[in-house]
Every structure is written in structure tokens, then in C-alpha cells.
Amino acid sequence: MKASVAGYARAQSLDHAFNLLHSALGEAVVIAGGQSLVASLNLRLSEEALLVDIRHLPELRGIGVRDGFLRLGALTRHVELASDPLVGEHVPLLAQAAPLIAHAAIRSRGTLGGSLANADPAAELPACMIALGAEILVRSAQGERRIPAHSFFEGLFTTALEESEIIIAVDVPLKAAGDQHVIQELTRRSGDYAIVGLAGVKSVNGVRLAYFGVSDKPVLAAGAMDILNSGGSIDDAVAALRGDLDPESDPHASAEYRRHLAAVLMRRVMVDLTNS
Ligand SMILES: Cc1cc2nc3c(=O)[nH]c(=O)nc-3n(C[C@H](O)[C@H](O)[C@H](O)COP(=O)(O)OP(=O)(O)OC[C@H]3O[C@@H](n4cnc5c(N)ncnc54)[C@H](O)[C@@H]3O)c2cc1C
Structure with missing residues (x-):
């Protein structure tokens, strides 16, 4: 079956993405790796007027240590979690978890932000973020907020994200010696x-x-x-x-x-x- 999507737009910046989401009046969603969303569109489990492609936004990329956290950009792919030396050193749980996710082809496209927003109850990364006491950074045109992982996941495929919000990054506490x-x-x-x-x-x-x-x-x-x-x-x-x-x-x-x-x-x- 073919996906039911009326339109596609490639966001040029985060502000552009917010404008696109706003102008579609609740009929748009962002697409990152597409590994869950495209399957659900093909199966007609969801139907969208507009897909806002955020894959090319540099603001959502990068892995780095800051203020006692490892900050992981929302577009960090599962394959990067498995292989990045900073992840291996500071949050080995994520380096262990990533190879358990699906298959190589899915891990090379699927993203951290997509996995958290998708909130599949059987997914590895949401549980890891709760065990780690991570905070999820989300932004909309109105500003930014940090949501503790333990209050981000609300139910089956349901999170604390508002329609107008995009996950920007995740801050994960660094592993201390002996952890x-x-x-x-x-x-x-x-x-x-x-x-x-x-x-x-x-x-x-x-x-x-x-x-x-x-x-x-x-x-x-x-x-x-x-x-x-x-x-x-x-x-x-x-x-x-x-x-x-x-x-x-x-x-x-x-x-x-x-x-x-x-x-x-x-x-x-x-x-x-x-x-x-
Ligand atoms: C056959 C198969 C097996 C799989 N097995 C597993 C598994 O074992 N474990 C596992 O954890 N996952 C599994 N997955 C899911 C996979 O890990 C996906 O990559 C992941 O769930 C979604 O990431 P994505 O970047 O592809 O998101 P997309 O498919 O692009 O988006 C998923 C949802 O998240 C939203 N979204 C994406 N990025 C953001 C963002 N930055 N801010 C706000 N909303 C956003 C989208 O609007 C959409 O609603 C499997 C998928 C397939 C197809």
C-alpha cells in the first residue's frame, strides 16, 4: 500500500520547521529517519497533510560533553550511538543498547529523537533514558523546555510533546568512576x-x-x-x-x-x- 501524504517540505532551519508546522494547523508532522513514520503511513495507521523533513538541520546534530552531561543531538542515529567514542566512554548503556535495535539498515537511518518521540513501549532508548535520569530538550516557536525522561513518556506512542514542539537534543548525566x-x-x-x-x-x-x-x-x-x-x-x-x-x-x-x-x-x- 502507498503512504497517504498530501505534501512534503524540507525545513531549511528550525524556525522554518516551526512555521511549516504552524501553517499546517495540526495536520503536519516532522520526519527524521522515517523508519517508524513511513511504515505507519504505508499501513495507513496515520495520515498526514504535510511531512516536515528535519534531517538536514545542523542544530539537531552533534555529540558533546557540556555541564556534566553528554548532549546528544536529536538526529543522532542509532549507529552513531553504537560507535561514537564519547558515548562509549560517558554513557556505555546507550552504546550497548543501540546494537539491540532492529537491523543494520534501520540503525543507519533511525534517530534518537525519532525513537523517543515515537514512544514505542518495547523500544530500548526510552527505557535507557529513564534509567539514566536523562532530560529531553524540546523547542517550539514559543521557546525551549527540558522534560525529565521519567515524565516524558505518557502512554502507548504518547509523550509530553506538544504538536508544535520538536525534540532538539537529550542531556544524559555522565557516568562516574565506579558506575x-x-x-x-x-x-x-x-x-x-x-x-x-x-x-x-x-x-x-x-x-x-x-x-x-x-x-x-x-x-x-x-x-x-x-x-x-x-x-x-x-x-x-x-x-x-x-x-x-x-x-x-x-x-x-x-x-x-x-x-x-x-x-x-x-x-x-x-x-x-x-x-x-
Ligand atoms: C522493522 C523494524 C524494526 C524495528 N525494531 C526496533 C527495535 O527493536 N527497537 C527500537 O527501539 N526501535 C525499532 N524500530 C524503530 C526504529 O528504531 C526507528 O528508527 C525509531 O523508532 C524512529 O526513529 P526515526 O528517526 O526513524 O523516526 P521517524 O520514523 O522519522 O519518526 C517517528 C515519529 O517521531 C516523530 N519525530 C521524529 N523526530 C522527531 C523530533 N526530533 N522531534 C519531535 N518528533 C520527532 C515523527 O513525527 C514520528 O511521529 C524498528 C523499526 C522497524 C521498521
Whole structure:
């Protein structure tokens, strides 16, 4: 099936992109890598009057250290997350996560901003950003705001982004000496979306564990984290997952199977976080 799109415009600057979005009166969306949007247009899951192409905007590119954060431009592609030396040094969780995303062709076009805006509950990067305590920088013609990752994802393919806003960059706290980063997931085949996945960060403040594939959005396992961070056992933390996670059954896995996998991943990730 062919996509249903009435128009296409290549933004020449961020202001131009805001003007294009504004003039289309809610009937336009930005396109970055196109890896999720084009599929959904082809399947007629969405229909747009105008695609605003932001791929060529230099303001959305670049990876650099500033003010205690690694700033990642929204157009950072998954393949860059996997290979950039600054990412490997300062946020190894993202370097570990990127190769788990889809296949090489998708990773060479798909972008960080696109993945976060798309908010697929089984995607790796949204959960990583919650585990890392990252902040998402978004801008519109009215100005800029920073949204903590834990309040950015609101539900199935739904975020705190307003229609007129574009993700500019993400600020991720730098890994300190002694911190550990681990991501693990269980998939049917390599490159598939995870049935269940877990991103974990251990720092002087304790552990942060963010699950993906278990709900309509990534979930911080708050009860299990409380137990682990107050010296409790992994068995008790696994038991607390009953209260933290409320997965649903779907054609890929039953809710009970997802609960089982979540417990398996908790044990594996905690071994890696404490031994690595
Ligand atoms: C077969 C297949 C398998 C996949 N498997 C996985 C997987 O295992 N894990 C995973 O995480 N992902 C997976 N993906 C999705 C892939 O990672 C996409 O690249 C990503 O989700 C979207 O990035 P994009 O740049 O292509 O965004 P696009 O497709 O261009 O856009 C996606 C959405 O984000 C919006 N958007 C894009 N950029 C911005 C921005 N800067 N500001 C505001 N809104 C923006 C668009 O308007 C659109 O609504 C898969 C995709 C395919 C086709």
C-alpha cells in the first residue's frame, strides 16, 4: 500500500520547521529517519497533510560533553550511538543498547529523537533514558523546555510533546568512576522488538532499573529499587516486581510469561551490575 501524504517540505532551519508546522494547523508532522513514520503511513495507521523533513538541520546534530552531561543531538542515529567514542566512554548503556535495535539498515537511518518521540513501549532508548535520569530538550516557536525522561513518556506512542514542539537534543548525566551500566532483553529473533527488556544503572545513589515491553510505556521498577537500595535481597526485589509491573497478554506473550521474563532479567542484570 502507498503512504497517504498530501505534501512534503524540507525545513531549511528550525524556525522554518516551526512555521511549516504552524501553517499546517495540526495536520503536519516532522520526519527524521522515517523508519517508524513511513511504515505507519504505508499501513495507513496515520495520515498526514504535510511531512516536515528535519534531517538536514545542523542544530539537531552533534555529540558533546557540556555541564556534566553528554548532549546528544536529536538526529543522532542509532549507529552513531553504537560507535561514537564519547558515548562509549560517558554513557556505555546507550552504546550497548543501540546494537539491540532492529537491523543494520534501520540503525543507519533511525534517530534518537525519532525513537523517543515515537514512544514505542518495547523500544530500548526510552527505557535507557529513564534509567539514566536523562532530560529531553524540546523547542517550539514559543521557546525551549527540558522534560525529565521519567515524565516524558505518557502512554502507548504518547509523550509530553506538544504538536508544535520538536525534540532538539537529550542531556544524559555522565557516568562516574565506579558506575555500571547494563541492558539485557529477550527477543524471539535477533533484531525483533524485545518481549521484555531491562536497562540498569548502578551509581553512588543506588540502582535504577527501567523495564521495556511490560506496559504501555517504559516503567521504573520503584518497589524493587527501594528494596535493593536499602540493602534488601534480590529475591525480595524480584517479589516486589509483582507490584511494580502490570503487563498485559498479547499475541507475542502472556502477562504471566512476561512477569517470569522480568524476574529472569532482574537477576541477570543485577549480577552484571554488581560483578562488572
Ligand atoms: C522493522 C523494524 C524494526 C524495528 N525494531 C526496533 C527495535 O527493536 N527497537 C527500537 O527501539 N526501535 C525499532 N524500530 C524503530 C526504529 O528504531 C526507528 O528508527 C525509531 O523508532 C524512529 O526513529 P526515526 O528517526 O526513524 O523516526 P521517524 O520514523 O522519522 O519518526 C517517528 C515519529 O517521531 C516523530 N519525530 C521524529 N523526530 C522527531 C523530533 N526530533 N522531534 C519531535 N518528533 C520527532 C515523527 O513525527 C514520528 O511521529 C524498528 C523499526 C522497524 C521498521
